[in-house]
Amino acid sequence: TIASDPSFAGALSKDFSYGFASASYQIEGGYQDDGRGPSIWDEHLKDQENGNEAVDSYHLFREDIKLLKLYGANSYRFSISWSRVKPLGGKDDPVNEPGLAYYDQLIDALLAEGITPWVTLYHWDLPLELEKRYGGWQTDDKSQIIDDFVSYAGLLFERYGDRVKNWITLNEPHIFTMLSSFGLKQPWNRETDTWKTGHHQLLAHAYAVELYRQKYQSSQGGKIGITLNCDWCEPIDDSPEAKACAQRMLDAVLGWVGRSSIHGHLNQTLKEELGDLLPDFTDEEWKVVKGSSDFLGWNHYGTSYATGKKFPFKDADPRQFIFGCVERTFEKDGQQIGIKGHNGHPYIVPWGFRKFMRYLNERYAKPCNVPIVITENGFPVENEGDLPTLDDILEDTNRQVYFNSYLKEMIEAIRDDGVNLTGYFGWSLLDNLEWIFGYKPRFGVTHVDRENGFKRTPKQSAFVIKSIFDHAIAN
Numbered sequence: 001t002i003a004s005d006p007s008f009a010g011a012l013s014k015d016f017s018y019g020f021a022s023a024s025y026q027i028e029g030g031y032q033d034d035g036r037g038p039s040i041w042d043e044h045l046k047d048q049e050n051g052n053e054a055v056d057s058y059h060l061f062r063e064d065i066k067l068l069k070l071y072g073a074n075s076y077r078f079s080i081s082w083s084r085v086k087p088l089g090g091k092d093d094p095v096n097e098p099g100l101a102y103y104d105q106l107i108d109a110l111l112a113e114g115i116t117p118w119v120t121l122y123h124w125d126l127p128l129e130l131e132k133r134y135g136g137w138q139t140d141d142k143s144q145i146i147d148d149f150v151s152y153a154g155l156l157f158e159r160y161g162d163r164v165k166n167w168i169t170l171n172e173p174h175i176f177t178m179l180s181s182f183g184l185k186q187p188w189n190r191e192t193d194t195w196k197t198g199h200h201q202l203l204a205h206a207y208a209v210e211l212y213r214q215k216y217q218s219s220q221g222g223k224i225g226i227t228l229n230c231d232w233c234e235p236i237d238d239s240p241e242a243k244a245c246a247q248r249m250l251d252a253v254l255g256w257v258g259r260s261s262i263h264g265h266l267n268q269t270l271k272e273e274l275g276d277l278l279p280d281f282t283d284e285e286w287k288v289v290k291g292s293s294d295f296l297g298w299n300h301y302g303t304s305y306a307t308g309k310k311f312p313f314k315d316a317d318p319r320q321f322i323f324g325c326v327e328r329t330f331e332k333d334g335q336q337i338g339i340k341g342h343n344g345h346p347y348i349v350p351w352g353f354r355k356f357m358r359y360l361n362e363r364y365a366k367p368c369n370v371p372i373v374i375t376e377n378g379f380p381v382e383n384e385g386d387l388p389t390l391d392d393i394l395e396d397t398n399r400q401v402y403f404n405s406y407l408k409e410m411i412e413a414i415r416d417d418g419v420n421l422t423g424y425f426g427w428s429l430l431d432n433l434e435w436i437f438g439y440k441p442r443f444g445v446t447h448v449d450r451e452n453g454f455k456r457t458p459k460q461s462a463f464v465i466k467s468i469f470d471h472a473i474a475n
């Protein structure tokens, strides 16, 4: 591995943030404990595998912190459950003190171990009550969801901002929108709701950032940003069609939310094609939306080929959401693009990660002078959930291959390509609930036995990552 290659020794600065990521609904459980209110997922997953118990981090968070220590992490990215701290969610609704106290304990216990908390305000678990009241993010009156979100954000800044210096407003608004469109059992207008919910999320993010900057940032001295998701898309051949389609995919996935929140204008491709279906911001709103991130959080998993065939957004398979705007494949000349992960999400394509980092740096990080933080990156070994013995699961060879090859590209991108990238979080600390896909896809570097007291056992990949960062981060 690169952990034994002398050329990688000390290649990362001593301030580099290295850790693992998680999300409240995927790990906490304790769904009715200490006054937590239901989130939309409690309702919509109630007849299938769900997060009622998840992997019990609500009770076992001290175990989780021991694991982070064992893996040498200096940072931990987790999210706060909105309905745990404010069961009904709205700006005038009561707060839930025991819920707030849970995160106090978590934050304090991390800091006591020298681990820096990175807090996501919203990783998709909207309080159910807000969906009932006005449709949640789909509301026709955007001020409702914006005011409620900003009030919730203020509560967190006020309560935890003395100790939390790294804030992420939203996780992957466009993926949340995609999952909502078929995962949640709400009526969904394919032509309008996608763009509308995304628009509302961008505004909520921007106004929460404005609040932080005006009221808290100078005294608390923290940073705030958003996390987006983008896999790489490579033209399958040299044809102009394939090239255009690969670019179209990047425009849709990275350009939509990225262009607006970073550069302060709508992505041209989307605007031309969607016209009035793509909501624009008012001049007032643009002032708040533009430049609304102190760092660019990006989740990256895999890479696909664009074949050269495109589909209008309105005809795209809703299950693929904006990914369906071009035809993609994971095979070329009878060869798979890389080792396949569980159900094909993702394939191991380290060169795609390298191209992605360079693209992001040139188009986004450099012109706006903000650093990139990889807030998620990881791999579910194919059929890991069905392997016969624990030993088979713990020997997660392909996950080791993934992290070793992706981290090699990352360090080279920083060192040799000058990419401004200051932190990395593996997804995920623990095996957990993969949303509508249940517990079969396992992304954890730690195995969790849900039949046996949620017993946690490190997989070998955890130590591969540890040794890479031990070696690469300068003392």
Ligand code: GBH
Residues within 6 Å of the ligand: 023, 171, 172, 175, 229, 231, 299, 301, 304, 320, 323, 344, 345, 376, 427, 433, 434, 435, 443
């Ligand atoms: C993240 O979403 C989430 O933040 C996290 O909660 C989740 O557990 C984690 O990833 C693992 O999935 O190219 O057609 O195969 C990432 C969501 C879904 C984005 C699949 C890329 C690939 C579509 N990803 N999608 S395709």
